[in-house]
Amino acid sequence: MISLALILVCATLTCGQEEEVDHDHAHHSGNPLDWLRDSVPGEPGVDYPIFNEVQDTAFSCEDRVFGGYYADPGMGCQGYHVCLNHGNNARKLSFLCPNGTIFQQSKLTCEWWFNVDCTEAQSSYNVNDLIGTGDSLPESNDLGPKRPIPTRNNDNVNPNRRSRK
Numbered sequence: 001m002i003s004l005a006l007i008l009v010c011a012t013l014t015c016g017q018e019e020e021v022d023h024d025h026a027h028h029s030g031n032p033l034d035w036l037r038d039s040v041p042g043e044p045g046v047d048y049p050i051f052n053e054v055q056d057t058a059f060s061c062e063d064r065v066f067g068g069y070y071a072d073p074g075m076g077c078q079g080y081h082v083c084l085n086h087g088n089n090a091r092k093l094s095f096l097c098p099n100g101t102i103f104q105q106s107k108l109t110c111e112w113w114f115n116v117d118c119t120e121a122q123s124s125y126n127v128n129d130l131i132g133t134g135d136s137l138p139e140s141n142d143l144g145p146k147r148p149i150p151t152r153n154n155d156n157v158n159p160n161r162r163s164r165k
Helices: 002-015 034-039 122-130
Strands: 069-071 079-083 092-096 101-104 109-112
Touching: 069 101, 069 122
Parallel strands: none
Antiparallel strands: 069 079, 079 092, 101 109
């Protein structure tokens, strides 16, 4: 009986109060990409790809290094493959980097889209030749300058940006 009365008192005290809303992060549009726009600089699907599954592209593992990691420009480098060649049987395992990141071929890892130039991926495929040699990958400072982190007011950060339709 006492617990029921306590519940009623608590409910009465909170009924008239308005819930505080963070209007900067409240989204009423129903657009599922709004959370991504708030989390990652740039425009999803324009500045970086947002695939939800691996796409069928022309990438092939033929004549690739066994166990090598390869960015797939056909997926805007959000997708990458691990080649498991055995004799004449070229097999690939395909993966996606999380939204907002793309595969940095020279480091063999996913990085923020604004730190990667996908157009240079194929020229770095030879980094796979280091796999199994005991040699280390190039240091990040050997990979050239990083681009500045884009802001909402700077639409020209990505020089390879696709035009909006």
